[in-house]
Amino acid sequence: MARSALLNVMVQAAMKAGRSLSRDFGEVQNLQVSMKGPGDYVSQADRKAEDIIFAELSRARPGYGFLMEERGAVTGDDDQHRWIVDPLDGTTNFLHGIPIFSVSIALERQGQVVAGVVYNPAMDELYTAERGGGAFLNDRRLRVAARTKLSDAVIGCGVPHLGRGRHGNFLIELRNVMAEVSGIRRLGSAALDLAYVAAGRMDGFWEDGLSAWDIAAGLLLIREAGGFVSDLNGGQTMLEKGALVAGNEAIHRALLKTVTKPLKA
Ligand code: 2AM
Ligand code: CA
Ligand code: CA
Ligand code: CA
Numbered sequence: 001m002a003r004s005a006l007l008n009v010m011v012q013a014a015m016k017a018g019r020s021l022s023r024d025f026g027e028v029q030n031l032q033v034s035m036k037g038p039g040d041y042v043s044q045a046d047r048k049a050e051d052i053i054f055a056e057l058s059r060a061r062p063g064y065g066f067l068m069e070e071r072g073a074v075t076g077d078d079d080q081h082r083w084i085v086d087p088l089d090g091t092t093n094f095l096h097g098i099p100i101f102s103v104s105i106a107l108e109r110q111g112q113v114v115a116g117v118v119y120n121p122a123m124d125e126l127y128t129a130e131r132g133g134g135a136f137l138n139d140r141r142l143r144v145a146a147r148t149k150l151s152d153a154v155i156g157c158g159v160p161h162l163g164r165g166r167h168g169n170f171l172i173e174l175r176n177v178m179a180e181v182s183g184i185r186r187l188g189s190a191a192l193d194l195a196y197v198a199a200g201r202m203d204g205f206w207e208d209g210l211s212a213w214d215i216a217a218g219l220l221l222i223r224e225a226g227g228f229v230s231d232l233n234g235g236q237t238m239l240e241k242g243a244l245v246a247g248n249e250a251i252h253r254a255l256l257k258t259v260t261k262p263l264k265a
Pocket of ligand 3: 213
């Protein structure tokens with residue numbers, strides 16, 4: 001498969017960061033870890049991976065701005081382009097030796113995500129998409145799953161920490177979804193959750209309380225795999241507000257309705 005020069009730059013950065021993560025994953029007990037908030041950890045592995053991506057992308061495309069989980073916003077001379085980067089999505093899994101974590105890199109051009117890469121180094125699975133060019137897992141073209149009934153569907157979600165504001169909503173949403181679907185999964189890396197929906201491994205996904213770097217690349221993967229993504233009101237505020245529902249057209253519609261169903265007294 002021939003990749004564009006832009007995607008190549010992103011893939012090189014993601015895989016180089018992934019190699020660093022794989023090395024650190026092998027001796028995770030030696031990493032320095034600190035807590036940013038309740039249930040919110042950051043390690044040397046996150047920072048090293050971010051440094052690698054920052055250096056690679058700065059060298060390849062001087063002047064582009066950044067939004068990165070650990071550095072925050074870095075403005076560049078070019079106000080048309082911005083990288084949105086999570087160097088390690090799934091830090092909790094990583095620190096527990098669970099090989100479900102990823103690197104997520106997206107490029108925004110004039111406020112629109114035009115390219116995305118999600119890489120799981122432990123499984124050597126590379127997900128790529130470019131606007132209008134389809135989504136791929138390694139060399140294979142992706143398509144969202146075809147199931148149309150929630151009763152047949154496996155749905156992914158995130159579980160907010162009890163200390164995070166919206167866990168009460170989550171318990172209601174979970175109850176609604178549990179009543180209607182075939183199964184529920186919680187991977188612990190939102191970027192990979194979205195990649196799995198794009199790959200048809202999960203039929204749908206919903207989560208609230210996410211950040212732009214968790215989802216920017218994954219949103220494009222799903223759209224380019226023929227899927228639908230919206231916020232909980234059916235709008236397109238996902239990157240700003242961090243809430244989303246995803247699936248094929250039918251599952252997206254049904255899941256959105258189910259997730260937001262009012263609680264019966
Ligand atoms: P992280 O591993 O990069 O922090 C798990 O459902 C998802 O939530 C992961 O993508 C994880 O990203 C993110 N996450 C973990 N802790 C969080 C917190 N305290 N606030 C917001 N997102 C968090
Ligand atoms: Ca984090
Ligand atoms: Ca993340
Ligand atoms: Ca992270």
